[in-house]
Amino acid sequence: MKASYVSAAALGTLLDPDAPIWSSHSPERVSMLGTPAGMQPSAAIQVAWKGRKIGAIERAEIKALHNGEELAFRLEWADASEDAELPDNDSFPDAAAILLPAAKGAPLMTMGAPELPVNAWYWRADERESARHLVATGLGTSHTFDRTGVRGQGHWKSGRWRVVMARALRMESDQPLAQLPPGAETGFGIAIWEGSSAERGGLKSFSGNWLPLQLEPTTSGRNG
Amino acid sequence: MERQLAMVLDLNKCLGCQTCTIACKRLWTRDEGMEYMWWNSVNTQPGRGTPRDWEDLGGGFREGIPEPGRIPTRREFGEAWEYNHREVFYGENASGSGGGAGQHLQIQGEKPDWGPNWDEDQGGGDYPNSYYFYLPRICNHCTHPACLEACPRKAIEKNADNGIVTVNEDRCRGYRFCMEACPYKKIYFNQAKKISQKCIFCFPRIEQGVAPACARQCPGRVRFVGYRDDRDAPIYKLVDKWQVAIPLHPEYGTEPNVFYVPPIAPPRYDENGEIDELNPRIPEAYLVSLFGPKVIDALVVLGEEMAKARKGEKSELMDLLIAYKWKEMFGGFDEDPAAIEWVKS
Numbered sequence: 001m002k003a004s005y006v007s008a009a010a011l012g013t014l015l016d017p018d019a020p021i022w023s024s025h026s027p028e029r030v031s032m033l034g035t036p037a038g039m040q041p042s043a044a045i046q047v048a049w050k051g052r053k054i055g056a057i058e059r060a061e062i063k064a065l066h067n068g069e070e071l072a073f074r075l076e077w078a079d080a081s082e083d084a085e086l087p088d089n090d091s092f093p094d095a096a097a098i099l100l101p102a103a104k105g106a107p108l109m110t111m112g113a114p115e116l117p118v119n120a121w122y123w124r125a126d127e128r129e130s131a132r133h134l135v136a137t138g139l140g141t142s143h144t145f146d147r148t149g150v151r152g153q154g155h156w157k158s159g160r161w162r163v164v165m166a167r168a169l170r171m172e173s174d175q176p177l178a179q180l181p182p183g184a185e186t187g188f189g190i191a192i193w194e195g196s197s198a199e200r201g202g203l204k205s206f207s208g209n210w211l212p213l214q215l216e217p218t219t220s221g222r223n224g
Numbered sequence: 225m226e227r228q229l230a231m232v233l234d235l236n237k238c239l240g241c242q243t244c245t246i247a248c249k250r251l252w253t254r255d256e257g258m259e260y261m262w263w264n265s266v267n268t269q270p271g272r273g274t275p276r277d278w279e280d281l282g283g284g285f286r287e288g289i290p291e292p293g294r295i296p297t298r299r300e301f302g303e304a305w306e307y308n309h310r311e312v313f314y315g316e317n318a319s320g321s322g323g324g325a326g327q328h329l330q331i332q333g334e335k336p337d338w339g340p341n342w343d344e345d346q347g348g349g350d351y352p353n354s355y356y357f358y359l360p361r362i363c364n365h366c367t368h369p370a371c372l373e374a375c376p377r378k379a380i381e382k383n384a385d386n387g388i389v390t391v392n393e394d395r396c397r398g399y400r401f402c403m404e405a406c407p408y409k410k411i412y413f414n415q416a417k418k419i420s421q422k423c424i425f426c427f428p429r430i431e432q433g434v435a436p437a438c439a440r441q442c443p444g445r446v447r448f449v450g451y452r453d454d455r456d457a458p459i460y461k462l463v464d465k466w467q468v469a470i471p472l473h474p475e476y477g478t479e480p481n482v483f484y485v486p487p488i489a490p491p492r493y494d495e496n497g498e499i500d501e502l503n504p505r506i507p508e509a510y511l512v513s514l515f516g517p518k519v520i521d522a523l524v525v526l527g528e529e530m531a532k533a534r535k536g537e538k539s540e541l542m543d544l545l546i547a548y549k550w551k552e553m554f555g556g557f558d559e560d561p562a563a564i565e566w567v568k569s
Contacts, residue, residue: 043289043290043374047291048292089296202376
């Protein structure tokens with residue numbers, strides 16, 4: 001997928017999931033898979049979910065744009081139920097994340113590995129005007145280190161979620177972060193959690209192995 | 225060295241006064257999101273318990289394999305409801321003179337159909353053989369904690385120095401697999417903080433040599449506290465030496481470190497109204513369903529030692545259970561909390 005360079009788009013514009021600039025770019029359609037029950041990080045989860053459907057969301061559409069400073073992804077998927085509140089102990093929010101490798105060769109399937117960190121941008125429906133910035137070095141290790149570096153915004157309308165997550169292309173941090181200069185070629189992954197199916201943690205649908213991501217150079221043609 | 229703190233509760237002395245419950249509530253669960261939490265609860269047995277029918281909600285292990293469980297809802301735990309206290313006490317919104325005199329205490333909002341101690345004192349059996357006893361419960365700080373093993377984030381920790389099981393609130397992301405896994409249903413979801421919370425065995429008090437609040441505040445001298453392996457203290461003597469203190473639902477496979485001295489029942493009346501010394505009013509099968517078959521042996525030992533004491537003979541076990549010296553119940557954790565300068569971190 002190409003993240004097109006849109007020089008004139010301010011961050012505020014990109015963060016609006018309905019901004020006209022998004023509709024002038026066509027989406028990448030992604031088939032989503034459920035994470036295997038056998039790979040869940042505790043025996044209790046494996047036993048409880050064996051034979052149960054994991055990965056309620058099977059299709060998503062994604063677009064990416066950058067303005068030379070920030071990169072924004074817009075995810076869209078069909079979901080009959082809007083799970084945005086936690087009215088009871090057994091309610092879970094709809095959520096989505098973008099995963100990026102923070103080191104060459106970082107594995108997606110295990111959410112990174114020791115010495116091979118991955119970087120996640122995580123949005124959830126009960127915190128819809130914000131997003132969390134995470135790093136992970138293996139299953140169950142992800143930690144939120146920052147709640148402001150990644151901006152998020154999402155809404156549910158007529159059975160569809162539209163969610164935008166955006167971050168500065170380059171970020172200084174003591175955390176291992178994906179650096180995303182214009183012209184870079186890297187990979188990305190998508191994860192979606194369906195709250196009404198009690199999906200949380202490792203119980204989610206994901207886009208398979210790394211999908212290619214090319215950030216359009218700022219020096220070449222200007223579209224948008 | 226790895227050690228394990230434990231608690232023994234003598235059910236023969238529990239009066240169901242809920243002082244333990246309130247001691248815990250005032251100390252630990254007064255913040256927003258914790259309104260419905262009762263890390264310590266006391267229910268009447270037989271009864272549906274807290275959360276409602278918790279023994280049917282699964283969790284724990286069967287032959288070492290995790291048993292799937294269900295998350296109790298807030299309604300099953302029993303949510304706090306509000307009364308019109310201000311109207312009754314101060315006459316606010318009252319018409320006419322006399323203020324609250326004409327007001328009746330009434331529940332505000334939706335009429336509840338369940339609460340954390342809803343079936344108090346209902347018990348079981350039929351007159352004249354009706355019976356009940358109280359069962360106080362906290363987190364069992366298990367040796368094989370199902371909550372800890374279920375958590376995919378290693379957010380639940382068992383302290384190597386004292387065996388206390390706690391939720392690391394920085395690592396917890398509120399997935400609630402622990403609530404599914406705990407067979408005792410003693411973990412709560414805090415909706416304000418979006419994390420799981422539970423009894424911490426008052427570890428900040430333990431660190432200062434003070435017994436947990438539920439134990440120290442108990443007016444009935446029900447609760448013993450101490451290390452499992454402290455041979456000179458009551459816990460070891462009651463659990464290992466005399467074997468009269470046994471865990472609740474040992475078949476759940478988590479190896480609890482809270483133990484109960486089972487209730488000794490008076491005899492039944494037979495159909496002629498005569499006392500039937502051979503049959504206790506609390507059916508043994510019921511106690512076995514709660515504490516497993518070892519409860520029968522424990523009751524035999526308790527009966528023998530009681531008989532000895534009645535004859536005027538010395539019984540170490542009866543002396544222990546009477547707890548003549550209050551401070552000796554706490555296995556060395558007998559510092560006075562009022563004498564300590566507490567710092568909130």
